[in-house]
Amino acid sequence: MTTPNLTERQQKTLDFLREYLQTEGLPPTLREIADALGFPSHSSAQACVESLVRKGVLERSPQHRGLRLPSGNVAAIRAATLNELPLIGRVAAGSPILAEENIESQLEIDPAMFHPRADYLLRVVGMSMRDVGILDGDLLAVHRTATANDGQIVVARLDDEVTVKRLRHERDRLLLLPENPDFRPIEVDPRRHAFAIEGRYVGIIRRT
Known part of the structure; x- marks a missing residue:
């Protein structure tokens, strides 16, 4: 299993999600993703997020806002939040x-x-x-x-x-x-x- 190939926009979206989680402790809304990355609409941001889910670098959760990083990414986010x-x-x-x-x-x-x-x-x-x-x-x-x-x-x-x-x-x-x-x-x-x-x-x- 190799790391999925991401488009430039998908990589920027994933990087934004990771950094947002580091600073805020919860994932951004689709509006925040669209505004931060210049998507033409919320549906465009949602389509990009769905692509990341299909490629396995992002997961859905039943919690509010409903996005999380896979377990290996979670360890990195937790460490970065704690200055580790x-x-x-x-x-x-x-x-x-x-x-x-x-x-x-x-x-x-x-x-x-x-x-x-x-x-x-x-x-x-x-x-x-x-x-x-x-x-x-x-x-x-x-x-x-x-x-x-x-x-x-x-x-x-x-x-x-x-x-x-x-x-x-x-x-x-x-x-x-x-x-x-x-x-x-x-x-x-x-x-x-x-x-x-x-x-x-x-x-x-x-x-x-």
């Missing part, structure tokens, strides 16, 4: 990155220290990003997003593996570039690989 971040260790094959079984602990780190706001920490394994100062054992602060610009450092899922690399688009191919000459670039072939961006690098924490 979930620390992700080894990611189990096929599981969402914020699934409970992947969370080693909650660390008392304010997500607002980073811009954009960090959603989780990922323990770095290996030295493939050494030359940009990302070392084995570092804690990578990650803003959760399904999209990234060319040249940004991302957390990517390739089949059942999660890796930290620099994203590069070249004509009709996608590359994941290391920052260490001892490692080779990874070429992503969508015909053979299940690929998804799990987040974007926004900072580093080195524990001495």
Whole structure:
């Protein structure tokens, strides 16, 4: 199971819902979603929300306002509200990155220290990003997003593996570039690989 591909509007809506939950403790109304994101009507906002529900990144609940994030997202929201971040260790094959079984602990780190706001920490394994100062054992602060610009450092899922690399688009191919000459670039072939961006690098924490 990979992270569903979201359109730019769907991702912006999901990000708005997540941030609203962090600050308000309850989901926004359709009017608030439409006003904040410039939807032409409430029905357009509702259609986008329904798409997120169908893709499994949003759930309906019987409570007032009736929207909630799946359990892995709930852990991240709770942690961010308490000025904590979930620390992700080894990611189990096929599981969402914020699934409970992947969370080693909650660390008392304010997500607002980073811009954009960090959603989780990922323990770095290996030295493939050494030359940009990302070392084995570092804690990578990650803003959760399904999209990234060319040249940004991302957390990517390739089949059942999660890796930290620099994203590069070249004509009709996608590359994941290391920052260490001892490692080779990874070429992503969508015909053979299940690929998804799990987040974007926004900072580093080195524990001495």
